[in-house]
Amino acid sequence: MRFNQIKPHIENLQKIGEGWRGVVYRGRYRGEDLAFKVASEEQFIPNIQKEGEILSIVNREGIGGQLILKGDDFISYRFIEGKPLKEVINRENAKILISQLLKQARKLDILGINKEEFHRPYTNVLVDKDLKIHLIDFERARRGKNIQNVNQLLQFIMGEGQKYLEPFDKNELIKLAKAYKKEKTDENFQKILEFLGIRG
Incomplete structure (x- = not known):
């Protein structure tokens, strides 16, 4: 599943940040306030996938944004108000x-x-x-x-x-x-x- 496939189903989608490898959005998806980190180019997809793997590990210790979805070219985690x-x-x-x-x-x-x-x-x-x-x-x-x-x-x-x-x-x-x-x-x-x- 790629970000463009779920993008039409995300409410109030807004870009909140941009880095070298990824773009970060905020929006509501399936009733949850989420942040979405999307690879800015195809070559950075492995970096985003690796971050998802790291998050899934550190989440067990209560560290990092709670990972909700891992797509082909994006990850999403519970939005942190801070x-x-x-x-x-x-x-x-x-x-x-x-x-x-x-x-x-x-x-x-x-x-x-x-x-x-x-x-x-x-x-x-x-x-x-x-x-x-x-x-x-x-x-x-x-x-x-x-x-x-x-x-x-x-x-x-x-x-x-x-x-x-x-x-x-x-x-x-x-x-x-x-x-x-x-x-x-x-x-x-x-x-x-x-x-x-x-x-x-």
């Missing part, structure tokens, strides 16, 4: 948001899926009205051995992200990050959370 992290994060809510990001990054590390974008989470993380985070855009995600979600997020925390947090010893966090990179254990992850004052 704002980009950059528009929401501040000194008052940063610990809540960064805590969720770290825990979802840890889950992806365990799953063996590298999202590839945790070092720049501003635009590929949505925050809803309840301050719950939602990871979006798994287009670049991959499965493999060298998984670095937590460590990429720590790069952000030690750089741009530190302005939202209480001052911390950057050298100590670097040491904890290196220990976690060497051995991705629950114990080493908990040490990172405790250092940042986050409850496990």
Whole structure:
């Protein structure tokens, strides 16, 4: 099934985004408010299909938009009502948001899926009205051995992200990050959370 086959049956269809490989639409289909990511060219169909496969895996851990349909040249998932992290994060809510990001990054590390974008989470993380985070855009995600979600997020925390947090010893966090990179254990992850004052 291709997107053009179901397009006439989607109510209130509107384009809400466009990337290099895909175009994102929003509309109602079979009574549900959905987002549709459609390959912009035939050559990018495998990328969209791969993203659908990744979503089906991470959904089991409550991560990402809930996958509803996988077509030949598109995927659709439940539309997420939220704002980009950059528009929401501040000194008052940063610990809540960064805590969720770290825990979802840890889950992806365990799953063996590298999202590839945790070092720049501003635009590929949505925050809803309840301050719950939602990871979006798994287009670049991959499965493999060298998984670095937590460590990429720590790069952000030690750089741009530190302005939202209480001052911390950057050298100590670097040491904890290196220990976690060497051995991705629950114990080493908990040490990172405790250092940042986050409850496990």
